[in-house]
Amino acid sequence: xxxxxxxxxxxxxxxxxxxxxxxxxxxxxxxxxxxxxxxxxxxxxxxxxxxxxxxxxxxxxxxxxxxxxxxxxxxxxxxxxxxxxxxxxxxxxxxxxxxxxxxxxxxxxxxxxxxxxxxxxxxxxxxxxxxxxxxxxxxxxxxxxxxxxxxxxxxxxxxxxxxxxxxxxxxxxxxxxxxxxxxxxxxxxxxxxxxxxxxxxxxxxxxxxxxxxxxxxxxxxxxxxxxxxxxxxxxxxxxxxxxxxxxxxxxxxxxxxxxxxxxxxxxxxxxxxxxxxxxxxxxxxxxxx
Amino acid sequence: xxxxxxxxxxxxxxxxxxxxxxxxxxxxxxxxxxxxxxxxxxxxxxxxxxxxxxxxxxxxxxxxxxxxxxxxxxxxxxxxxxxxxxxxxxxxxxxxxxxxxxxxxxxxxxxxxxxxxxxxxxxxxxxxxxxxxxxxxxxxxxxxxxxxxxxxxxxxxxxxxxxxxxxxxxxxxxxxxxxxxxxxxxxxxxxxxxxxxxxxxxxxxxxxxxxxxxxxxxxxxxxxxxxxxxxxxxxxxxxxxxxxxxxxxxxxxxxxxxxxxxxxxxxxxxxxxxxxxxxxxxxxxxxxxxxxxxxxxxxxxxxxxxxxxxxxxxxxxxxxxxxxxxxxxxxxxxxxxxxxxxxxxxxxxxxxxxxxxxxxxxxxxxxxxxxxxxxxxxxxxxxxxxxxxxxxxxxxxxxxxxxxxxxxxxxxxxxxxxxxxxxxxxxxxxxxxxxxxxxxxxxxxxxxxxxxxxxxxxxxxxxxxxxxxxxxxxxxxxxxxxxxxxxxxxxxxxxxxxxxxxxxxxxxxxxxxxxxxxxxxxxxxxxxxxxxxxxxxxxxxxxxxxxxxxxxxxxxxxxxxxxxxxxxxxxxxxxxxxxxxxxxxxxxxxxxxxxxxxxxxxxxxxxxxxxxxxxxxxxxxxxxxxxxxxxxxxxxxxxxxxxxxxxxxxxxxxxxxxxxxxxxxxxxxxxxxxxxxxxxxxxxxxxxxxxxxxxxxxxxxxx
Numbered sequence: 001x002x003x004x005x006x007x008x009x010x011x012x013x014x015x016x017x018x019x020x021x022x023x024x025x026x027x028x029x030x031x032x033x034x035x036x037x038x039x040x041x042x043x044x045x046x047x048x049x050x051x052x053x054x055x056x057x058x059x060x061x062x063x064x065x066x067x068x069x070x071x072x073x074x075x076x077x078x079x080x081x082x083x084x085x086x087x088x089x090x091x092x093x094x095x096x097x098x099x100x101x102x103x104x105x106x107x108x109x110x111x112x113x114x115x116x117x118x119x120x121x122x123x124x125x126x127x128x129x130x131x132x133x134x135x136x137x138x139x140x141x142x143x144x145x146x147x148x149x150x151x152x153x154x155x156x157x158x159x160x161x162x163x164x165x166x167x168x169x170x171x172x173x174x175x176x177x178x179x180x181x182x183x184x185x186x187x188x189x190x191x192x193x194x195x196x197x198x199x200x201x202x203x204x205x206x207x208x209x210x211x212x213x214x215x216x217x218x219x220x221x222x223x224x225x226x227x228x229x230x231x232x233x234x235x236x237x238x239x240x241x242x243x244x245x246x247x248x249x250x251x252x253x254x255x256x257x258x259x260x261x262x263x264x265x266x267x268x269x270x271x272x273x274x275x276x277x278x279x280x281x282x283x284x285x286x287x288x289x
Numbered sequence: 290x291x292x293x294x295x296x297x298x299x300x301x302x303x304x305x306x307x308x309x310x311x312x313x314x315x316x317x318x319x320x321x322x323x324x325x326x327x328x329x330x331x332x333x334x335x336x337x338x339x340x341x342x343x344x345x346x347x348x349x350x351x352x353x354x355x356x357x358x359x360x361x362x363x364x365x366x367x368x369x370x371x372x373x374x375x376x377x378x379x380x381x382x383x384x385x386x387x388x389x390x391x392x393x394x395x396x397x398x399x400x401x402x403x404x405x406x407x408x409x410x411x412x413x414x415x416x417x418x419x420x421x422x423x424x425x426x427x428x429x430x431x432x433x434x435x436x437x438x439x440x441x442x443x444x445x446x447x448x449x450x451x452x453x454x455x456x457x458x459x460x461x462x463x464x465x466x467x468x469x470x471x472x473x474x475x476x477x478x479x480x481x482x483x484x485x486x487x488x489x490x491x492x493x494x495x496x497x498x499x500x501x502x503x504x505x506x507x508x509x510x511x512x513x514x515x516x517x518x519x520x521x522x523x524x525x526x527x528x529x530x531x532x533x534x535x536x537x538x539x540x541x542x543x544x545x546x547x548x549x550x551x552x553x554x555x556x557x558x559x560x561x562x563x564x565x566x567x568x569x570x571x572x573x574x575x576x577x578x579x580x581x582x583x584x585x586x587x588x589x590x591x592x593x594x595x596x597x598x599x600x601x602x603x604x605x606x607x608x609x610x611x612x613x614x615x616x617x618x619x620x621x622x623x624x625x626x627x628x629x630x631x632x633x634x635x636x637x638x639x640x641x642x643x644x645x646x647x648x649x650x651x652x653x654x655x656x657x658x659x660x661x662x663x664x665x666x667x668x669x670x671x672x673x674x675x676x677x678x679x680x681x682x683x684x685x686x687x688x689x690x691x692x693x694x695x696x697x698x699x700x701x702x703x704x705x706x707x708x709x710x711x712x713x714x715x716x717x718x719x720x721x722x723x724x725x726x727x728x729x730x731x732x733x734x735x736x737x738x739x740x741x742x743x744x745x746x747x748x749x750x751x752x753x754x755x756x757x758x759x760x761x762x763x764x765x766x767x768x769x770x771x772x773x774x775x776x777x778x779x780x781x782x783x784x785x786x787x788x789x790x791x792x793x794x795x796x797x798x799x800x801x802x803x804x805x806x807x808x809x810x811x812x813x814x815x816x817x818x819x820x821x822x823x824x825x826x827x828x829x830x831x832x833x834x835x836x837x838x839x840x841x842x843x844x845x846x847x848x849x850x851x852x853x854x855x856x857x858x859x860x861x862x863x864x865x866x867x868x869x870x871x872x873x874x875x876x877x878x879x880x881x882x883x884x885x886x887x888x889x890x891x892x893x894x895x896x897x898x899x900x901x902x903x904x905x906x907x908x909x910x911x912x913x914x915x916x917x918x919x920x921x922x923x924x925x926x927x928x929x930x931x932x933x934x935x936x937x938x939x940x941x942x943x944x945x946x947x948x949x950x951x952x953x954x955x956x957x958x959x960x961x962x963x964x965x966x967x968x969x970x971x972x973x974x975x976x977x978x979x980x981x982x983x984x985x986x987x988x989x990x991x992x
Contacts, residue, residue: 019389120358128393139924171931173923176639176914178809178846183932214923216931238930239939273947274388279358280939283930 002039002054003073003248004095005080006064006110011097013108013234013242014119014277015260019130026051026100028125029107032118033096034058034084041251043101045155045231045258052250053098057118058084058091063111097250101257104134108244108253112285119278132272134260135240138220141269142168142205149193149202153262159226163262165192167221167235169287170201173214182213186287188221190230218283224259232259237284240277309362309976311400313372313409314348315563315574321442323563325372325435327351327365327411332571347566349558349575351409352976354384355396358943363397366412369435373410373418376429376560378492380407380579381987383425385945390424403679403979404558404567404575405492406431407986415446422448429491431560447560450491460501461486464511471514474541478507481548488556493582495991499654503670506653507544510537540669547656547671554658555581569659569679577659577679580979583986584657584674587689587953590990591696592652594805594919598641599649600700600911604707607644608744608910615747615906617736619758622902623850640744641913655699667695683977685820685874685964689957689985690806697801701794704911708749721753721786726779729753733777744910751906755796756789757782758899792834793903797911799842800904804912805920806954808933811843811858813958815865816965823876832881833896836862840893841900845908854905855897859886872967922952929955935962942970942980946987953985 018025030036033055041050070080081092096118097108107122109115142165145151149165166189172182185201192198204211221243223233232255235243246253264270312332315323316339328335332348339346353362377383380401387399400409408425410418415432422430430448433440461482463475482500489496514537521530557567558576567576616622653670660666660673667673672695678687709725721729732742732750757777807814818839822828828835843861844854863886866879885893923929927949928940938959940951960981963969969977 117359124357127396128391130389132389173921173931173933175917175921175933176912178804178912178917180809180934214918214921214931216923216929218931238927274385275944275947279941279943280928282937282939 001248002037002052002097002250004054004097004110004246004250005070005078005082005093006095007246007248009110010243010245011108011110012112012115012278012281013106013244014115014122014240015134015242016105016107016122016126017132017134017272018103018105019132021129022100022103022105025105025126025129025131026053026098028129029053029098029105029122030055032057032121032125033098034093036098041254043254043257045157045159045161045226045255046101046261047156048101048257050099050101050254050257052253053096054250055096055098056082056093057096057109057114058086058093059114059117060089060091062092063094063114064092097246097253099250099253099256104257104260106253106256108242108246112281115278116281119276123276132274133240133277135238135271135273135277136220136236136263137269137271138217138236138238139205141220141222141263141266142202142217144266144269145193147193147199147202147206149198150191151266153265155226155258156261161231161258161262162225163266164223164225165198165220166190166223166233167219168192168198168202168217169219169283170205171216171218173216174212175214176212184218186219190223219287222259224255224262231255234259235284235287237277237281239275239280240273241281241284243284243287309353309356309971309973310979311351311353311365312348313351313400313574314346315440316342317345318439323440323442324438325369325433325440326438327369329365347563347574349402349404349567349572350975350979351400351402351575352979353397354399354401354408355388356942356971358970366398368412369438370412371410371414371418371435372433372440373413373415373422374406374431374433374560374562374575375408375410375418375422375425376405376431376492377407377422377425378428378582379426379946379987379989381946381984382948383408383428383946383987385947386424386426387421388945390421401979401983402575403572403577403580403982405556405578406558406560406562406575407579407983419448429560431562442563445561445563449560455490458486458497458501458504460508461504463504463507466511466515468515468518470538471511471541474538474545475511477545478504478541478548481545481552484552484556485548488552488559492559492578493555493585496585498991499656502651502653503544503548503656507541510540510544513537514541543668543670547658550658550660550671551581551656554578555585569676572679579986580679580982581658583953583982583984584659584672584689584692586988586990587692587957587985588655588657588672588696590953590988591693591806591920592654593990594916595700596649596652597915597919598913599647600704601707602647602649603641604704604745604748606647608748611640611644611744612741613744613747613910614739614741615732615751616902617733617739617750617754619754619899619902622898622905624846624848624854624901624905639912639914640910642915655696665691665695667698672696672699678978681974681978682981683960683964683969683974685817685961686824688817688821688961688964689953689981690817690961691821693806693954694798694802697798697806698794700801701797704797705794708745708752721779721783723779725749725753726782729782730777748907748910751903752790752793753782753786755793755899755903756785758902759789759792759896760785762895762899792838792900796838796841796900796904797907799838800845800907800911803842804846804908805917807958808917808921809846810933810935810958811861812865812868813935813962813965815839815843815862816869817961819865819876819879819882820869820874820965823874823878829878832878833885833893836882836885836893837896837900840897841904844897844901845904846912851898851901852894854901855894858897859890862886869965872965874965920952920954922950922955925950926952926955928959935959938962940984942977946984948989950990951984951988953988953990956984957981 036053036055039052099106153161169186204215221235223230312328314326318324398411432446553568557565558578655672659676661676663673664675681687840858844858928938935958
C-alpha cells in the first residue's frame, strides 16, 4: 500500500488526456520521477484497472514550511521531507503521484508551487504525443446541477450515484456602479445544495437578469456519493487545475477516475485544452492560501 | 553519475533575463539571389554590416513562439536549410492549434512575427510546413529552400489562395468628376481602395466592410461638393459656401491620407514577401501587417461596444424628454445617494440604459495605422498609434491603452455635437448661441429654487457652468468687487466656454476611459496616466491642470462630498506615485505633484471643485452597464476569471489561443498592470509587444 509522506496535504493535480499511446505518455511522466513504485488497483465503480505510481522529486528548494518527524507503520521514525545528496548538494524528496486509467493520467504533487515547476516539466516531456489537459466548464456544471446543487447518475455497474457541490466560489462584478464593494463569496460544506443560502447565491448564475451584479463561479468543489457515502471529491477552477485530498492508501485517487467518468456524462461540461492548466492557477492557489 | 530525471534544477537563472528577439534578414547577393540569416544580435549590427558591404538588407524581428517558463529560449539554428512563412490571419489561435500536433523538437523552430506572414518555421521540410499550415487554419505559405544559406528566387514555393470569384463591392466604385481638384482625390482614394480591397480579401476579410463604409462617405462628400460648387455663384453665400467646400476637401484629404497609410503599412509583407518593402525600415522584410491588424481590431472592439447605445440618440431621445434637477451651485455641490451600491436583487437601470434600445445605426470606422509624427492621435477618419509602440508597446508610455483614450475623444465629440449642435463643416462651435446663453442664464438665476429641466439642457448648462466656474477659480473675484446686480454677460460666458471647453472635453473623455476601459480601477488608472504623462511636455507645463484631471477622474462616482472626495483621490494618487517609483518609473514632476497635494493644496482644491462637479454629473448620465458588459465580456473571456480586475486576469505568454474571445481591452490592461508592477515574465519589451499584437490581432470581434 502506498503511503505518501505528505498524505496529510491537499494535492495539486492535473488530468492529462492522452491521444493514442497512453503507455508512452505514462513513461514520459514517470521517467521524471525518482524511485517510481508502481501498483495496480481495480476501480470498483468502473471495473477499470488503475495503474498508480508513487515517486519522488529531488529538489533543493524548500516547499514545506518546516520539517517534521513522523512515525511509520513499522515503528521507525522518519523526517519529512526526506533528504538526499546529489552531486554534493542536499535536496528534499517530495511525493509525486501518477495514476493512469485508460486514456486519463492524473499527476499530483503536495505543494502548489512545486506543481508550478513540475507540471511544466511534465508538459515538455509529453511533447510530440498529442496530449491535452481536461478542464471543466464550471458555469455549465453549476447550471446543470441547478439550485439543488446535485444530480443523479448511474455507475457502469448500474448502481445509483449522486454528484453534489461541496465548495463554490462566486465572483461578483458591479458593471453598473463599477464598485468593488462585493468581489467574492466562498462557501464550503459537505452538501451545499441542501442549504437555502446556496440556492439564492447561485440563482444569478442560472438566471443572470435577476441581479444587478454579474456573478461567475470560479472555483467549484464536488463529490461523488454512492448511497450517501462520499466516494471521491475534488475542487477545480476554470482552467483545469484540481485540488484533491487523497489520504493514506490512495483509494480516493483510484476513485477519482469514477468522478471523471461521472463528469463526462454531463453534457458539455468536460473540455480539453492544450494549455498547461497550472499556468493559470492564480484563483485556485489563492483559494488554498 | 546521478541521472537528471527526478530532479528539478534550481539554478539562479533569473526568469527572462536574456534577449528573446531574433531577426530574420535577407541580403541581396545577386539579381535573383539572397543570403538569408537569422541573428540574435542587435539589428543595428545588421544595418551597419549592410552599409559596410554596400548591400541591400531587409530584416524583421521574429520571436520564438513556444517559450518555457524559467528557461532561456532555444538558440538559433547553426545552419539554416529552409524558411517557411505562414500567413495565418489569427496566429495566436493557430499556435494553440499547432501545439499538440508538434513533435518534441519542432517547437524550437517556430517563431511569430508582427507581419502578415505571422508564423515562421525554420528548418522544416516543405511537406511538413504544408501539413502544419493546414492545421493552422489552412493558411497561405511561402517556402524558401536554402542552399548554404542562399535563396534563389526561382526555388521559392508558394501555397496560394484558392482562386475564388469574389463579388466586387459596388460601393467602392467612386463617381468621376470634372472638377480638377476633386479628380486628384478621387484618383488617390480609388487607387487605395483597389489595393486595400485586394489585400483585405485575402488577409483581412472583416475589414472589407470598413472600405465599403468609407467609400460611401467619400461618395457623399463628392456629391455635396458638386452641389455646393454649382451654387457658388450666389455672392451673398459665397464665403460660407467656400468654407464648406474647403471643409469637404479637407475631409477628402484626410480620407486619402489615412487610406494611403493603410496601404503602405497594412498590405506590405504580403506574399511574395521579397517583392515588396515595408515603410518601416526596422520591419522591412515582413512588414507590420499583423500589428496594424491588431490596432484595427482594438479600435473596432471599442467602436462596436459603444455602438450598442448611441450617445447622440439617447441625448436627442430620452434626454430631451426626461427631466432632472441639475445643481447649479458649484460651491454647494455635494455628490450623493445616486452612487449607492445596488441591491443585488434589484436591477435599476442607469439613466443612459433606460427607455428602450438606441443602437447606433451608422458609425464610420476609424482607419488605424502607426505614425512616426503624430504618435497616439484621433481624428475624424483615422486613429494612429505611436510608431515606437511597434517595438515597445509593452512599456507604459507606448501601451495600446493610450489608444482607448484617443478613441473616447470620438465618443465625446458625438456627445458635444448632440448637446451643442454642430456646424456643417463638422467643427463644434467655438462659441455658444444666444439661445444657449438665455437658457443658461435663467437656470443660474433660479439656482436658489431650482426646478427640474430636460436632461439635455441640464447637461449643456452643466458644461457651461463648469467652464465659467473654472474661469472664476483661476481668477477669483475679490469680495469687495462683488456687487449685486452684476449679471453674467454672454460675452463672458462665451469667453469662458471658448477657453475651458477643451478641458471639459478632456475631463469627459477621462470619465469614459476610466469607467468603461479601466473599469474604475483607480490605482491602475493613475499609474497608467502618470507613467505616460511624464514622457510628454504638456503635464510639465501645466501640472496642476493634469493633476486635477486625474484627481477628479478617480473621485467621480464615489458619492462623497467634494472635500472628502478630494482627500480620497489625493491618497490614491500618492499611493500610485509611490507604486510607480517603487517599480522604477521616476520623474522630477512627481515632486511637483506632491507639493500641489500638500503645501499648495488649497490651490488644487479650488481647481478640483468645478471639475468634480462636472465629471460627477457626467458619470450619472453617461455610465452604462450595457456598454460596460460589451467591453468586459466576463463570461466569454477565458482569462477573466469572473473579474474585471487587471490583477486577476490570467493571460500569460505561455498560454495559447483556443478560439475564445479575449477582450483586447482587458488583455492590454493586464499587460500594462504586469509592466507597471514589475511582473512581466521576461525582460524583452520587443518580444512582449509583438506577443500582445499577435494576441489582439487574432480576435474574432466582428460578429
